[in-house]
Amino acid sequence: MATINxxxxxxxxxxxxxxxxxxxNAFSFAEKSHAGQYxxxxxxxxxxxxxxxxxxxxxxxxxxxxxxxxxxxxxxxxGVDENxxxxxxxEQVSKLVIGVTKLNRAEVMPLQKNNNNSQETTDIVSSxxxxxxRKMLISMxxxxxxxxxxxxxxxxxxxxxxxxxxxxxxxxxxxxxxIYAPLAHRLGIWEMKWMLEDLAFQNLEPEAYQTIAELxxxxxxxxxxxxxxxxxxxxxxxxxxxxxANIEGRPKHLFSIHKKxxxxxxxxxxxxxIYDLFALRIIVxxxxxxxxxxxAVHSIWHPITGVFDDYIAAPKDNLYQSLHxxxxxxxxxxxxxxxxxxxxxxLSEYGVAAHWLYKxxxxxxxxxxxxxxxxxxLLEWQREVxxxxxxxxxxxxxxxxxxxxxxxxxxxxxxxxLGATVLDFAYRIHTEIGHRCVGAKRNGKxxxxxxxxxxGDTVEIMTSKSIKGPSLDxxxxxxxxxxxxxxxxxxxxxxxxxxxxxxxNSGKVILQKHLKKIDEKISLKDLAKHxxxxxxxxxxxxxGSGKIxxxxxxxxLPEKQPELHNTQINKQIKSPASGIEVLGxxxxxxxxxxxxxxxxGESIIGFISRNTGVTVHVKSCINILNExxxxxLIPVNWREQLPTYPIDIKxxxxxxxxxxxxxxxxxxxxxxxxxxxxxxxYDGFSTINLTIYVNGIEQLGRVISKIETLEPVIEVNRVN
Numbered sequence: 001m002a003t004i005n006x007x008x009x010x011x012x013x014x015x016x017x018x019x020x021x022x023x024x025n026a027f028s029f030a031e032k033s034h035a036g037q038y039x040x041x042x043x044x045x046x047x048x049x050x051x052x053x054x055x056x057x058x059x060x061x062x063x064x065x066x067x068x069x070x071x072x073x074x075x076x077x078x079g080v081d082e083n084x085x086x087x088x089x090x091e092q093v094s095k096l097v098i099g100v101t102k103l104n105r106a107e108v109m110p111l112q113k114n115n116n117n118s119q120e121t122t123d124i125v126s127s128x129x130x131x132x133x134r135k136m137l138i139s140m141x142x143x144x145x146x147x148x149x150x151x152x153x154x155x156x157x158x159x160x161x162x163x164x165x166x167x168x169x170x171x172x173x174x175x176x177x178x179i180y181a182p183l184a185h186r187l188g189i190w191e192m193k194w195m196l197e198d199l200a201f202q203n204l205e206p207e208a209y210q211t212i213a214e215l216x217x218x219x220x221x222x223x224x225x226x227x228x229x230x231x232x233x234x235x236x237x238x239x240x241x242x243x244x245a246n247i248e249g250r251p252k253h254l255f256s257i258h259k260k261x262x263x264x265x266x267x268x269x270x271x272x273x274i275y276d277l278f279a280l281r282i283i284v285x286x287x288x289x290x291x292x293x294x295x296a297v298h299s300i301w302h303p304i305t306g307v308f309d310d311y312i313a314a315p316k317d318n319l320y321q322s323l324h325x326x327x328x329x330x331x332x333x334x335x336x337x338x339x340x341x342x343x344x345x346x347l348s349e350y351g352v353a354a355h356w357l358y359k360x361x362x363x364x365x366x367x368x369x370x371x372x373x374x375x376x377x378l379l380e381w382q383r384e385v386x387x388x389x390x391x392x393x394x395x396x397x398x399x400x401x402x403x404x405x406x407x408x409x410x411x412x413x414x415x416x417x418l419g420a421t422v423l424d425f426a427y428r429i430h431t432e433i434g435h436r437c438v439g440a441k442r443n444g445k446x447x448x449x450x451x452x453x454x455x456g457d458t459v460e461i462m463t464s465k466s467i468k469g470p471s472l473d474x475x476x477x478x479x480x481x482x483x484x485x486x487x488x489x490x491x492x493x494x495x496x497x498x499x500x501x502x503x504x505n506s507g508k509v510i511l512q513k514h515l516k517k518i519d520e521k522i523s524l525k526d527l528a529k530h531x532x533x534x535x536x537x538x539x540x541x542x543x544g545s546g547k548i549x550x551x552x553x554x555x556x557l558p559e560k561q562p563e564l565h566n567t568q569i570n571k572q573i574k575s576p577a578s579g580i581e582v583l584g585x586x587x588x589x590x591x592x593x594x595x596x597x598x599x600x601g602e603s604i605i606g607f608i609s610r611n612t613g614v615t616v617h618v619k620s621c622i623n624i625l626n627e628x629x630x631x632x633l634i635p636v637n638w639r640e641q642l643p644t645y646p647i648d649i650k651x652x653x654x655x656x657x658x659x660x661x662x663x664x665x666x667x668x669x670x671x672x673x674x675x676x677x678x679x680x681x682y683d684g685f686s687t688i689n690l691t692i693y694v695n696g697i698e699q700l701g702r703v704i705s706k707i708e709t710l711e712p713v714i715e716v717n718r719v720n
Contacts, residue, residue: 507544549601589613
């Protein structure tokens with residue numbers, strides 16, 4: 001069981017006496033606050049924040065972060081006031097505690113706590129809570145220490161996962177593997193990464209975990225003897241070059257071996273042939289020594305062609321720097337060798353946490369901010385992506401995947417996920433570059449836009465002078481033009497923006513045409529305000545999309561209603577057949593005009609036919625506007641009890657199995673009947689023409705909007 005002495009012993013090595021005293025005070029406060037609380041494992045709850053703090057002391061984090069780690073549950077679980085934390089421990093500690101508390105309130109991990117020795121554990125929120133993960137990722141842009149505390153917190157929760165029900169264990173372990181371990185990797189904290197991966201692996205695939213653990217143990221002495229031979233020969237050679245170096249073997253962790261075994265299995269190779277379960281690490285004093293060692297190593301061992309990475313000249317976005325080479329050593333076995341300076345080694349072990357080792361916690365350091373470019377991308381995507389699930393998915397595909405480093409023609413480096421295309425590269429440079437992209441060169445040769453890019457490629461994007469706009473093909477999943485979620489989002493946003501502008505213009509035309517019959521001097525701003533819209537464009541959008549009937553806007557100004565000039569009309573008669581109220585003389589039959597096919601909510605007018613009674617048109621119908629015999633026009637209104645009306649809609653979509661079923665399900669869920677359906681497919685494209693029976697324009701707008709949300713659907717339009 002961990003004690004405060006363990007923590008003090010670690011922190012005393014790099015913090016001042018005063019800072020260590022602050023940590024002791026934080027522990028005493030936390031211990032008192034959590035008195036009487038126990039975890040599901042049966043241990044006192046104070047063990048959780050204490051072990052969280054100890055993990056952070058291994059990273060040599062500052063006293064504020066370690067104090068906050070000790071206090072991170074007192075607000076949520078003990079009812080301690082946030083202002084009290086600030087008063088006793090200062091604003092910075094309080095800010096970190098509040099940041100962690102906000103995440104805990106929608107947290108995805110178990111608290112594993114029992115109060116008063118109760119055996120009941122607290123409920124666990126679903127680990128698919130994307131909004132919680134999004135908050136955590138965004139909080140990192142304010143103060144990365146909040147996320148470091150959460151990572152340490154997750155490690156201890158993973159170590160005590162056995163006390164939870166199986167379904168909870170699997171859910172939390174999967175999330176750890178997909179979100180938390182990759183996050184530790186992107187922050188450059190290698191030790192946290194492998195701990196989280198192995199703990200998740202142990203819970204998700206316990207049999208495979210045990211098998212690999214036994215295999216590794218059985219081959220340990222054989223591999224260690226081999227590595228000793230390689231180290232000895234390399235060390236003697238470096239001494240002849242008068243290079244001072246520390247050489248050590250680095251064992252691979254079990255999840256890494258698991259992935260390598262799966263890869264080797266595809267190549268029909270066994271674990272006995274995997275000699276790079278240990279990597280050779282050579283640590284020197286200077287950058288020049290790194291390259292001197294590289295030359296020496298290549299003079300001893302034959303390098304494998306194409307297996308070399310210079311992360312010193314081109315550091316990774318997570319601060320990592322090192323030379324990587326793979327050489328053929330004794331008995332023709334390949335061995336990976338990493339060469340770095342002592343400071344680079346600390347950065348590789350501690351990642352972003354090493355910032356506190358060298359910059360003394362100065363979070364405003366410009367060099368640090370420049371290196372953490374992907375955190376700046378985080379802020380950009382936060383503004384661009386509206387849905388939490390889409391935001392998290394963008395991290396899993398764009399940030400957490402294996403990365404490739406690609407050069408611009410000017411030599412700038414861009415980092416993209418493995419499998420990204422030249423079009424992804426264009427959008428990574430700038431959104432407008434992507435929208436204007438008309439071609440690309442990879443390493444000086446023209447290539448198609450869906451060509452995948454590889455590590456070290458130089459990519460040049462050719463653009464049009466005007467914004468041409470993306471093609472719908474670019475988001476066709478079968479054509480593989482883009483892999484990154486960020487590029488897909490930007491392309492969809494462009495099309496949504498075009499559609500929105502078109503809808504706004506349509507609503508503007510419809511409204512202004514009707515306002516001419518009322519009063520041309522009516523203020524659109526006042527009309528929007530009285531209709532409870534935030535802006536004029538919002539009002540146009542609602543009208544143009546059919547979300548509200550035009551009459552709902554016009555009727556707020558009853559004194560402006562068009563006057564009825566037919567003096568003979570003084571009696572209201574209800575037609576028995578069509579749901580239309582006719583103001584006129586006698587019980588006239590009514591029917592809906594096929595030319596404009598009006599539906600409830602639209603402004604209508606009647607036309608007296610010689611043989612068939614009254615035909616009902618939309619007031620803006622071209623046939624009514626061109627009608628010379630105005631005396632045959634008669635005012636009509638919709639009844640309160642509305643029947644359903646047939647409307648034709650056209651759905652354009654990428655062809656996909658089950659599409660028609662998805663569309664009819666949406667229509668059925670809206671309690672709308674389908675009168676006719678014609679479906680056509682050609683060249684991966686599908687068109688569906690539906691006749692549906694709706695009770696008004698609001699219902700029509702609602703069902704169209706829902707059909708448009710179906711993944712393969714491109715566009716849905718009403719057909720007159």
